[in-house]
Amino acid sequence: MPRVAIIGGSGFYSIFENPEQKEVKTPFGDVFLDIGRIRNVEVAFIARHGKKHDIPPAKVNYKANLYALKQIGVERVIATNAVGAINPSLEPGTFVVPDDFIDFTKNRDSTFYDGKTEIVVNGRVLKGVVHVSMTPDPYCPEIRRSILQALKEAGVKFRDGGVYVVTEGNRFETPAEIKAFSYLGGDVVGMTGVPEVVLARELAMCYATLCLVTNYAAGVQGSKKLTHDEVAEIYERNLRYLRDIVARTVELIPISRSCSCGKALEGAIASK
Numbered sequence: 001m002p003r004v005a006i007i008g009g010s011g012f013y014s015i016f017e018n019p020e021q022k023e024v025k026t027p028f029g030d031v032f033l034d035i036g037r038i039r040n041v042e043v044a045f046i047a048r049h050g051k052k053h054d055i056p057p058a059k060v061n062y063k064a065n066l067y068a069l070k071q072i073g074v075e076r077v078i079a080t081n082a083v084g085a086i087n088p089s090l091e092p093g094t095f096v097v098p099d100d101f102i103d104f105t106k107n108r109d110s111t112f113y114d115g116k117t118e119i120v121v122n123g124r125v126l127k128g129v130v131h132v133s134m135t136p137d138p139y140c141p142e143i144r145r146s147i148l149q150a151l152k153e154a155g156v157k158f159r160d161g162g163v164y165v166v167t168e169g170n171r172f173e174t175p176a177e178i179k180a181f182s183y184l185g186g187d188v189v190g191m192t193g194v195p196e197v198v199l200a201r202e203l204a205m206c207y208a209t210l211c212l213v214t215n216y217a218a219g220v221q222g223s224k225k226l227t228h229d230e231v232a233e234i235y236e237r238n239l240r241y242l243r244d245i246v247a248r249t250v251e252l253i254p255i256s257r258s259c260s261c262g263k264a265l266e267g268a269i270a271s272k
């Protein structure tokens, strides 16, 4: 079974020509996955918003998605997110590989460890309170390195690092909110990065994301003035690159893990 998974964001709904489709039952709901091969690597794929983009950010079943991947043996997750630029130097079409995030979501179920549910991680049954650490690397450094290498090879415009601010949605942010996020150190803003990254850590999985800047956030003016048509064209073109970059990342990820993600639960359990 696959050890690597892709969670595709907006505009990224499939990667295989003829995938095996699999339904995985979890305590949090059922998940439909595509299983296929990228070069010689077996990979699972989930379209975060559904194949028809009919699941809004706050309604994505993040817990079921991550737990289903864990149940089939996935250790490493590459995600993609469409984001807006808070930092004016990140013009639409730029790829960003965040190295940190700020969570402004409000009403999401953001933990597996609710004190009641039994969670199985690497053969161990856990039930209680668990506080995972998000330092020093909220995102897996090994997956990030592989994404960055794939970006370099593709010759596209990208930024290594950045702070991803995650909002609840569905509405977009106000100009005052974006100004505040900018003061707080935010570089890009989106609605789906949390709790996915947190839930992956809670299951001791590796997780990193490749963000594609699709527009400037509210009130942000970049050095380049772009029309709506130009933004749409840049987005379409870069979505094609996004697929290739993710596929190349799959190939570049080392088979055995040398990061500390697999040890995320050591010392994190507050009660049993």
Ligand SMILES: [Zn+2]
Residues within 6 Å of the ligand: 140, 141, 142, 143, 205, 206, 207, 257, 259, 260, 261, 262
């Ligand atoms: Zn890792």
